Amino acid sequence: MTLLVNNISFSYPKKDVINNIAFSLRQGDYLAVLGTNGAGKSTLLKCLNKILKPQSGVVYINGIDSSRLKGPELAKNIAYVPQSHDCSKKTVFDSILLGRKPYIKWDVTQRDIDIVENVLKLLNLENYSMRYTNELSGGELQKVIIARALVQEPKVLLMDEPTSNLDLKNQIEVLKTIKYIVNERKISAIVAMHDLNLALRFANKFLLLKEGEVFDFGDATILNSELIKNVYDIDVAIEEFSGIPVVIPI
Numbered sequence: 001m002t003l004l005v006n007n008i009s010f011s012y013p014k015k016d017v018i019n020n021i022a023f024s025l026r027q028g029d030y031l032a033v034l035g036t037n038g039a040g041k042s043t044l045l046k047c048l049n050k051i052l053k054p055q056s057g058v059v060y061i062n063g064i065d066s067s068r069l070k071g072p073e074l075a076k077n078i079a080y081v082p083q084s085h086d087c088s089k090k091t092v093f094d095s096i097l098l099g100r101k102p103y104i105k106w107d108v109t110q111r112d113i114d115i116v117e118n119v120l121k122l123l124n125l126e127n128y129s130m131r132y133t134n135e136l137s138g139g140e141l142q143k144v145i146i147a148r149a150l151v152q153e154p155k156v157l158l159m160d161e162p163t164s165n166l167d168l169k170n171q172i173e174v175l176k177t178i179k180y181i182v183n184e185r186k187i188s189a190i191v192a193m194h195d196l197n198l199a200l201r202f203a204n205k206f207l208l209l210k211e212g213e214v215f216d217f218g219d220a221t222i223l224n225s226e227l228i229k230n231v232y233d234i235d236v237a238i239e240e241f242s243g244i245p246v247v248i249p250i
Ligand SMILES: Nc1ncnc2c1ncn2[C@@H]1O[C@H](COP(=O)(O)OP(=O)(O)OP(=O)(O)O)[C@@H](O)[C@H]1O
Pocket: 012, 015, 017, 035, 036, 037, 038, 039, 040, 041, 042, 043, 044
């Protein structure tokens, strides 16, 4: 088990946001966290990454209570791509290299450089390497932030709506690359997303949040029109197209 989330709850001073969330993931799992606006997806990701401290519950990563992991050790285990980000002026290469910080003792090594170059290639960013991050489009910058998380070589990769700034080609490319990395490196990815079709196409596990609670958790067989109606209050049909399930609002 890579990740075991054991009944975590989080409240802001005047608002309960997530309540008793529990699920577990194995190596190679690609989890889509789904639910309406305000259901608690971002809050859950922030609790997993210790940006927010749950009032109760424990998160175990490879059997270790994550509250014991600090600084570089936490960063070697979990990488987080937030929903929005500022990026100070740096070259794309240097910005991605920052993801290697937990591993760098004295100086950048050839291995750090090789890892950055490899991820630049994986995400088709090679031609952007010497560009400045403040001169990139929203989508290009989004890929740089994802690349930075990948060079961190985490065991669990958290991403909050990673494709929200990307065009269709880049959405597919990025989600495909993440799937490849999840399988290749035997890590787990947790991706908060709104697009049910992209979720069905790439994820193998689904966590449906409703008003801060787990409505359902499981593989693709749980995603039927009744569940979608209950969570999103919309009628849909799910049809297969070339072997790919497609959700169609009706
Ligand atoms: N800093 C905050 N203080 C108080 N309430 C907050 C704060 N941040 C978020 N919330 C509330 O917590 C709830 C869950 O928010 P969260 O951002 O986790 O939802 P989400 O599922 O990620 O939504 P979206 O799909 O719109 O990004 C919402 O009702 C939101 O208004």
